Amino acid sequence: MSVSLWQRMSTDEVRTCGVAIxxxxxxxxxxxxxxxxxxIDAVVxxxxxxxAGASGRNAGFLMRGAADNYARAIESWGRDRARELWRWTEQNLEDLLALGIGELPSFSRTPSCLIGADADEDAQLRRSAELLREDGFEVSLISPEEAPDDAVWRHARACVGLVNPNDALVSPVELVARLADSLRTTPILTGAEVGSITPTDAGVRIETARGPVTAERAIVCTNAWARTLLPGIAVEPNRGQMMAFRPRETSGVPLAHAYYLDHGSEYIRPGPGGTVVFGGARKYHEEAERCASESCTREVQARLELLAATLYPGGIDVLDRWAGVMGFSPDGLPLVGPAGHERLWACVGFTGHGMSLGHRTARGAVRDMVVGGPPRFAIDRFAG
Ligand SMILES: Cc1cc2nc3c(=O)[nH]c(=O)nc-3n(C[C@H](O)[C@H](O)[C@H](O)COP(=O)(O)OP(=O)(O)OC[C@H]3O[C@@H](n4cnc5c(N)ncnc54)[C@H](O)[C@@H]3O)c2cc1C
Structure with a gap:
């Protein structure tokens, strides 16, 4: 994306505000x-x-923690960091519920369930359940005998499932609309692509496709597109592809959980009106998926169909196919903080977990930027 000379010069009127988002x-x-x-008077x-970005294109899992299991998270980030992240995501959902997302038509308290791809992952899930309990989290383990008779338990290689009982599902488009409707005074300027942000003595000057904006501070929340405005930032665009389908055969029960399979590589959930929403398969085409395109590819969609066929051997009718772009950070955690200037902040790098992390993280980022305080996912861990 970029802003043309003509767009930038389309108006002389300079909009001013406290915080430009x-x-x-x-x-x-x-x-x-x-x-x-x-x-604070802000403008979006x-x-x-x-x-229009990933927030309207994702799978709608409001999941505690990250896509991979707790034992692996502890290996990557240490116990304190992992515990803190799991708590943070629980609180993220509580904060969203306080905004009324529990009343949205698409919202359901559907527990998520992690299923192992092999004996090694099964062992990690068992260990994760122990560690989660030790750290005070509610969790259960289920075996095929106690599991619901749905397509995943019938046809996937499932020996053990780790269930997060308090997770939820929602239509991300409804969620975004609820967030936008919660705003009372803040204008959202659509079609206002930002071409550049320049720190000045008094704040920042922003060139947009709808004219210039000056603000005391700015915060960049463009996730996958973070590098367009902040070239040095450690966030890489990665595409995720999905499909929605209707199973031809309806034996067994509808999907009882929102499932993460194979370390979160694939994810499958019940969709509206008896449909199934399925995504992932990036790992088979990692190089090609490292891009900022929101178009589907034949290769990944074919892989998704192949995987879906193992769960639904009676066949499926594909209803929708789509893609979205995520912003991956090197350690899988967001990046929050000043991006080269104390008045210009970033809140990006949600690495596939923005539904579970984004709301609380962005609110915290604004508080830290304005009131002062070390941001939770400090950007300077990748300085240099
Ligand atoms: C297929 C898929 C499935 C996913 N499933 C889940 C899930 O189930 N659960 C979960 O927690 N997370 C999931 N995610 C991740 C989640 O969707 C993202 O982490 C989250 O939406 C990021 O939100 P955001 O506001 O940071 O970025 P975005 O929603 O991408 O918003 C960035 C916005 O910035 C705008 N923009 C970009 N450049 C500019 C510019 N120069 N000027 C002005 N505006 C600009 C874009 O148009 C866009 O609207 C998934 C992602 C994908 C792609």
Whole structure:
């Protein structure tokens, strides 16, 4: 994306505000909600429309923790960090419920369930359940005998399932709309692609496709597109592809859980009206999926169909196919903090967990930026 000379010069009127927020996904809208809570006049600058990015294209899992299991998270981040992240995601859901997302038509308290791809992952799931209990989290392990008779337990290689009982599912588009509707005073400027942000003595000057904006501070919430405005930032775009289908055979019960399979490589959930929503398969085409395109590819879609066929041997009718772009950080955690200047912040790098992390993280980012305080996922861990 870029801004032309003609767009930039389309108006001379300079809009001014306290905080300019770039991007109207979950993160940007949540940042705007926090600005209102702090009494700051903010403006959201969005290139397309709210939820046009990953926030309107994801699977809708409001899951505790990350896609991979707790034992692996502890290996990667250490016990304190992993515990903190799991708590943070629980609180993220509580905060969203406080905004009324529990009343959205698509919202359901559907527990998530992690299923192992091999004996090694089964052992990790068992260990994860022990560690989660030790750390005070509610969790259960189920075996095929106690499992629901749905397509995953009938046809996937499932020996053990780790169930997070309090997780939820939602339509991400409804969630984004609820966040946008929560704003009382903050305008969302659509079609306002940002071409550049320049720190000045008094704040920042932002060139947009709808004219210039000056603000005391700016926060970039463009996740996968973070590098367009902040070239040095350690966030890489990665595409995720999905499909929705209707199973031809309806034996067994509908999917009882929102499932993560093979370390989160594939994810499958019940969709509206008896449909199934299925995504993933990036790992088979990693190089090609390292891009910022929102188009589907034949290869990944074919792989998804192949995987779906193992779960639904009676056949499926594909209803929708789509793709979205995530912003991956090197350690899988968000990046929050000043991006080269104390008045220009970033809140990006959600690495596939923005539904579970984005709202609370962006609200915290605004507080830390305005009130002061070390950000939770400090950006300077990748300085240099
Ligand atoms: C297929 C898929 C499935 C996923 N499933 C899940 C899931 O089930 N659970 C979960 O927790 N997470 C999931 N995620 C990840 C989650 O969707 C993201 O982490 C989250 O939506 C990121 O939100 P965001 O607001 O940071 O970014 P985005 O929603 O991508 O918003 C960024 C916005 O910035 C705008 N923008 C970009 N550049 C500019 C510019 N220069 N000027 C102005 N505006 C600009 C874009 O148009 C966009 O609207 C999934 C992602 C994908 C792609």
């Amino acid at each position: 770039v991007g109207a996904g979950i993160a940007g809208l949540s940042a705007a909600i926090e600005c209102e809570a702090l009494g 600058l969005e290139a397309r429309a709210p939820g």
